[in-house]
Amino acid sequence: MTTDQEYREELRVAGGTTMGVLWAAPAGGPGAADGAEGLRLRAEELLAEHGAVMIHGLGIADAEEFHAAVDRFGDRLIRSYRGGNTPRVAVSDGVFTSTEYPARFEISLHNELSYAHSWPRRLFFGCLLAAETGGATPVCDGAALLAALDPELRARFAAGVTYRQYLHGGYGLGKSWQATFETEDRVEVEGFLRESEAEFAWTPEGGLRVIQHRQGILEHPVTGRPVWFNQADQWHPSNLPEGEAGTLLSLIDSTDDLPHWVTYRDGSPIPDEDLAKVREAARRHRLSVPWQDGSLLVVDNLRVLHGREAYTGARRVLVSMT
Incomplete structure (x- = not known):
């Protein structure tokens, strides 16, 4: 035009x-x-x-x-x-x-x-x-992605999701807490997390565990339409390249030690099948x-x-x- x-x-x-x-x-x-x-x-x-x-x-x-x-x-x-x-x-x-x-x-x-x-x-x-x-x-x-999901799946995400992180203290998988929060001052990190309404705990090894309860669906402040708004797909092990999820899980004793992972808000696991449906909906509405x-x-x-x-x-x- x-x-x-x-x-x-x-x-x-x-x-x-x-x-x-x-x-x-x-x-x-x-x-x-x-x-x-x-x-x-x-x-x-x-x-x-x-x-x-x-x-x-x-x-x-x-x-x-x-x-x-x-x-x-x-x-x-x-x-x-x-x-x-x-x-x-x-x-x-x-x-x-x-x-x-x-x-x-x-x-x-x-x-x-x-x-x-x-x-x-x-x-x-x-x-x-x-x-x-x-x-x-x-x-x-x-909004298009959300509308493409079945009502039961939308309801599960509408209740929210819980993001979990294990941030090592200098050596390990993923980012350290120092790199994540751009400081080596634990007090400063704790202040940031409290302001963020996050739960956290330091580990004896010098790492940091963080739990954040967040929304899965949001009402857009201008359009008023409900929209998909979360990163459950990215934080889930099923998002890793083929073959890498198994390798990563073999290096740790518990999912709690993953650099990041996600559950439904109530702590119940998000099945791979649920996120497969989300990814398929995203592919149908993907524009490049x-x-x-x-x-x-x-x-x-x-x-x-x-x-x-x-x-x-x-x-x-x-x-x-x-």
Whole structure:
């Protein structure tokens, strides 16, 4: 679709997921400066309507230019990933690498930090360098995913989920508590966890066990629609690559010693079959738009799940959260 503005626009659809895609006017071209504000306003409209918008042609080449692109949306940046369970590196103030996970594996669809006491409302992804193959950031509408589940399964998740972590003290599987909470001060960690309404206990070996009771389904504050909002899929051993779950479980004496795992809120196990149904629903509504160098993707984190395709070659994607 071509508009009378200084940008092009179209909608991409897969199942119940829709993403707005915009192409900015070439830098230095006629109307580029005047069209920048119109482009942002249209991006806001598409984000409110569909929950995800990709903007091509911005020419984002480094962290500074990415930061500037995010700032145009006027949202306050989250400046720390404290408490996050995935590996990422702070590049600059409020700018992080996307999850650093081996390129040969995909990252399943999820809502960022939905296991935490508070979470980002929006996610901004900036592609400095697109992969040779794969590497897209797929999305999935959370209301569409939820509606695709049978009523009994929805009811089990509506009651909530319980996330459990074992964070070692410097040597072991997964992240240490020092890396997770960005400090070596136990008192500071305890204060953070109390504010997060988490249960916790230190182990004699210097590790830390954390239990967090969180929602499985959320009512979106703007649309009022119920949406899938949890990371049970990611925290469950069945999400591990084929063959790795058995290897991991063979290294520990109890599931309590897994770096992270999840149950239903009442502590009952989540069967593999339940999560297989969730993953199948997510696949039916999964939408993937390939990255281009210099592009920006904005996602309503409460409304839309995101993930990462496996890829080959170099890939450089930054993220900010607001």
